[in-house]
Every structure is written in structure tokens, then in C-alpha cells.
Amino acid sequence: MTRARSDRVLVTGATGNVGRAVVAALTAQGHAPLRGLRQTETDGDVALDFLQPQTWPGALDGVGALFLMRPPAIADMGKTLIPFLDMARARGVDRIVFLSVIGADRARWVPHHAVERHLRDGPADWTILRAGFFAQNLHDAYRRDIVEDGRLYVPAGQGRAAFVDAADLGYVAALALAGRDLRGHILTLTGPEALDFDQVARLLSRRLGRSITYDAATILGYMRHLRRRGLPWMATLVQTYLHVGLRFGQARQVTQDIPRLLDRPATPLDDVVARDRATWRCGTG
Template identity: 40%
Template structure:
């Protein structure tokens, strides 16, 4: 049986990848910087700690690779670990990349993709558009407590995708490597929405007015760091991603989810109904 290592296993996508693999009967191991006391099926792993690599990669033949948001310099802080995985016997890497990573030189995902292409391992690139879950996660405090969406995307539209759909595509690629090696799947939702339209959908779902504030890059960067507690490397990457939306580069739609999964992707309105609890329990003033 294939032994699959899942990085980012407690995250929005990785946790669902792990669950899907285990439900399918795969031997899936969760990689964790600091495994807890109840850590069956978990191995200690840190991209920047070579002492954790040998144990984590032992017997592993495939890996779900997710770049931690705090890692900006992937050549220094991520690729050496991936190279160690290759040398340890990992034959297939499914990389959680980014829509347009091959065209947007300022994001680190393209660097990882180019390295994998030349590495000699089989690879599958899963390039999602912007996660719906970013609005129920990192941006939830703005919506929940301040009725605002604070992102520098201008009037550009974004092909929002449910991270659960992204995880399902990644898990399918890991379970059926021969069918997905060398493939790139750009996974999007069924429609591209501006953040004004997103605010309208949230307003209708929540029964109160949510505003899109249209900040510039400087205002957004200060807000994300101070109010949302993003580390500066994450601020830089997210600012670049929102800039692609502002420039009209994030609206492209594909049918890749239907191709891989045989069903339509979840749309943003259905996501908002399912996840509305993230925006309804207000924090104390």
C-alpha cells in the first residue's frame, strides 16, 4: 500500500485531504510541527528543521505538499525538504499551487512548480482560485465584527472555490497517481464574483449590510498585519494574490472539478449558507 505524507494536515485543505485519503483506505500520515498527545497517524515534521525529515519521509511514496503561509523564501525554507523527500523515495508530489502560478512571477508557488518539473519526481499541480474559506477564516473578524470586507481587489472578479472541492481533487490525484502525474488542474468555482457581489450575497444571507471597503495596498497591508495578525510574508503573498484580482487575472473559470470529480463545484451562495455561523457570533466590543 502507498504511504502518503500530508503536509498542512491541520489546515483548511490538508485536513480534508487527510480525511478523504483515510476514508478511501489509504495509509495517510499527517505531518505536524508539534504533534499533540493524541497523535496516532501523525509524524513530527518541519520544513525548516532537517532533523525531522528522515523519520517523516521513511517509507513515504507520495506527498501532499502545501507551502506554509509564513514561508516566503521557498528556495531556502521549503525546497530543501522537498529535495530530501525525493532522495528518500517520494515518487509523486501533489502540490497545492495557485491559479495563474505559471504567469505570476511574484508569488512563490511558481518557483516550487518549476523546481518540481525539473526534479525527476512525478507531480500534479492543483491550482485553486481564491478559497471561499478565506472569508470565513482569516477575514471572518472583519465581516463578523465590522461588517466589512477589507481586501485590495478593486473591481476585479474572482472565481471563488470551496476548499473542500480543492481537497477532493488533490486526494483523487494522490489515490490515482498514474492518471494524474504530469497534470495541472486549475480548480475554480462555477462563477466569478466581484467583492461587491460577495458583500451582497453575505448581506442577504446574514440579514445585515456587509460593505466592501476597497482599500489600497498600503491600507490593506497595515490592516492585515495589525488587525488580522498576519505575518509580513503572508501579507506580501496575499497582497500579490489580491492584485491579480484587481488586474482582472483571477476571474478565469474551468470545468476541472467536474472533469476530476464528476460533479459540479460548490457555489459561493451555497458556501455562505453552510458556513454562516462564522460571521454571526460577534466578539465582545
Template identity: 35%
Template sequence: MQNILILGGTGKVGRRIAQRLQTDGVPARTATRSAGDLRLDLDEPATWRPAFDGVTAAYLVEPNLQASMENRERIPHLVAEAVAAGVRRFVLLSAPLADDPGHPLHAAEQAVRGCGAEWTILRPDWFAQNFSEGPWLPGILAGTLALPTGQGRTPFVDAEDIAEVAATALTGDGHSGRTYHLTGPRAIGLAEAVALIGKATGRAVRYIDVDADAFVERQISCGVPPAVARLLTGLFVAIRDGQATTPSDDVTRALGRPPRRFEDYVAGAVDRWRV
């Protein structure tokens, strides 16, 4: 029987994976720095081996973008430790463009590909849940979401779909050696997204475009490290420039059903904006 460890088990995707596996009666434990079933701190290698004791499959995520930029080998080192402990299957949450050797998650992807165990890599597009559980929620609640995406569009993916693909890859066959680009069924702009949220909630919500350089400076002034601020802004600019518009069919390939629509996500999350 599989014994699964979910790193970042209290995060957007990790907690959804845990819920799915528990509902299905699959033995699974969550590991976080402080709030999971087990303690695993990526900054403390001494916590790694005990967390992987008896584990056969693991979901991996890099929870700290700044840390991954400063030390791109910490996930590869974790993978090596996990394999030594007996883990034989990995599902890694990565990101688009991680084929680029300069990407913060490139080394992590290379590590799971070369570790000798079964592996599946997930590269989701922008999470729909950024509007309801993440950094864009304060703007939605305040009535104005300001980002440097212009009129660009992107196929937001529901974290429920990401979690279902991850859970399926952790427990089922046919996913080893696959890299899934996970998206929603169609690309939409930020203005349309907030309009759909406003319509569903009865709130007045608008989107405004902002200058990319000004956005970088605003992030830095809020304490975001400059390198991270520039990286994140570059991802927004990629939306503005039309580099993130094409939906993928990989959710369908993995699950045998189409991905959830943004409208369905909004209907399910509406109570989060009624505060």
C-alpha cells in the same frame, strides 16, 4: 498499498484531504510542526526523513509565505529528501502565476516537476473559506469587510473541491504531469459575496473598497512583513483590475463533476457566522 503523508494536515485543505482518505480507508498520516500524527518542521531538516519513512505519496504545501520568500529552496530540499526516502508521487498546493520565476512557489513547482516521481500541481484561486475560516472572518463578524478589490470579481473555489482533487490525484491514475487551475463555476465580487453571506445569516454585512497603499500600511502596522504585505495587496489589486475573472473547468476535468457554487459553500458554512 499506498501510504500517504499529508503535510500541513491541520490546515484548510490538508485536514479535508485527511478526512476524505480516512473515510475511504486509505492509510494516511498528517504531518505538522506540532499538531499532526507526525512532526515535520520545515525549519528543521532533521525532522524530514523520519516523517517520510514508508511513505509512497505525499501532499506538499508551503505554510509560511514569508519563509518561502526568504528561502525558496526549502520545499525543493524537502522534495529531494522525500524522493530519497522512497516517495514516488507528489501533489503540490501551489498558486496562480507560479510560472513566473519571481513567484515564491516557482522553485517548489520546478522541484516536483524535475524530481523523477509522479506529480500533480494544484493552483487554486481564492478560497471561499477565507470568509469563514481565514483572515476575512473577523470582518464578516464585525459587519464590514474592507479590502482593495474595488468592483473586481473572482471565481472563489471551495476548499472541499481542492481537497477532493488532491485526494483523487494522490490515490488515482490519470493526474500525473497535470497542473490544475482550480476555481469555482463563476466569478463574483466581494460585495456580492458578503451580501450572500448576510442574506443566509440574517447579519448586516457590507464590503468597502480601500486604497491599496493604505492597505499595505495597515498590514505592516499589524506586524505583517512589508514584502508579504505588498505581495498580498498586489493579489487583491489583480482582482480589482480584472485579472482574475475567468473560471476554469479543471475541477470538472479532475473529478468529472462541476465545482461547487459559492451559494452552496455559504449554505454549508452558515453556522460559522452565527456566533
């Protein structure tokens, strides 16, 4: 069924790092985005679960623009994001902004690869955001090590990463959803400089006012650490692979798409840590 075009913007993953930032950026610009959530919380929310196709038509009702992210726990795109995309297009969505990852075009095993290909095989109604290594990994994956052990413990060797702030991704996504016409564009979004983990530890120590060190993990040591922390096997393998990749420069690239689109530099990691320093306060959750 084809519906009349609407200006409603649906944001998936709206409780996550990037989805929250997309909602915040759109709201700050005067839009009223719909949050597609597994557990709705407010009147502005619609029920959406990628694993429950019966929720999809209601979530897409009257939607003209879609922010699409792939939840980390979902790997089978053929039963989830791809049929969801097909339904969105059939119902008149004509702006789709997909959160992908740098390298997804080359790495066929990365779930985003199939979604990118599906988008590009269809009409040019898409903007693909290929994001670099998130600054918010410090808030999620590394938080407990920082708070409880005063260390960063990853198998990244002396590899560098150009940490990108989810808030910057949110602003770019909001632009592509409700501002400039960026359909047909692939954007590569990174932070302003590539830092190694010794530099990140020094930066954290300075901003948090206590010593944080970088303990370069071995591959096996890291896997044991993640398993002891309760991570499932698959997530352990993916996390390890991503961090070992940093040794080989996988996330070192610095691009100019954020400054070009937002008309200001990308946010440095130092500013992210200063802004969010309460996240790593000792004794917090």
C-alpha cells in the same frame, strides 16, 4: 537510500485549510493518511517541520505519496521544500501532489514558481494543483472584518474572483494521491463562477441574516488596516498585491478541471457560506 515503495500518504499542512480537506477526503475513501505536523496530536501524526531538516527522514519513512503545500510564512524554497522534495524522491516517494497557485508559472517571485520548476525538471512523479482564490479567505483573512464590522474591506475595486472551496481541492488532491494516475498533469482549479465583492457581500448578508457591505478599500487604507490588525510588513505587502491584482482579473478565470475530475460542478461560494455559516457568528473567537 532508496526504500521499497509504500502506499502510505503523507499530508503536509494538515491543520490548514487544504491539508485538512485532503486528510478528510482520503479518510472518507478508507485511507489512513499520515499528518505531518509541527505539533503531533494523535497516533496517525508524524513530526514534520520544514524549518527543521532533522524531522524530514522520520516523516518520510515508508511514504509512497506526498501532498506538499508551502506554508504562507515560508519564502525560501531552496532551504525548505526543494531539499525536502529531493529527500522524498530519494526515499522512494513516487506520487507528489503540490498545491500551487494560478500564475505561478509566470510569476518568478512567487515561491511556488521554484517548486514547480524543480518538480518539472525531475521525473514525472508530480501533479501540480494550481489553485484559484480560496473561498476560505472569507474564513481567515476577512473573518474579523465580517464579524466585527459587518463589512468586506479589500482593495479589489470591482474585480471578480472565482472562489474555490478548499474541500474541492481536497477531493482532487486525494484523487491524485490515491486514485487515478494524474502524474505529469497540471490542473487549474477554480470555483464555478467569478463574483465581485458586492455580490459576495449580498450573498453573506442573505446567508447570515444580517447586513454585510463591501467597502472598496484604497491601497494605503488597506495597508494601514492590516498593519493595525498586527500583520507583519511582508504579509501586508503580499495581501495587498494579491487583492489589487483582482482589479486586473488575476483570479477571474473559471476552469472545468474540478467538474471533469470530480464528475460534479465545483462548489459555489453560496453553498460554502451556507455550510460554514457558524464561522461568522457574532461573538465567536
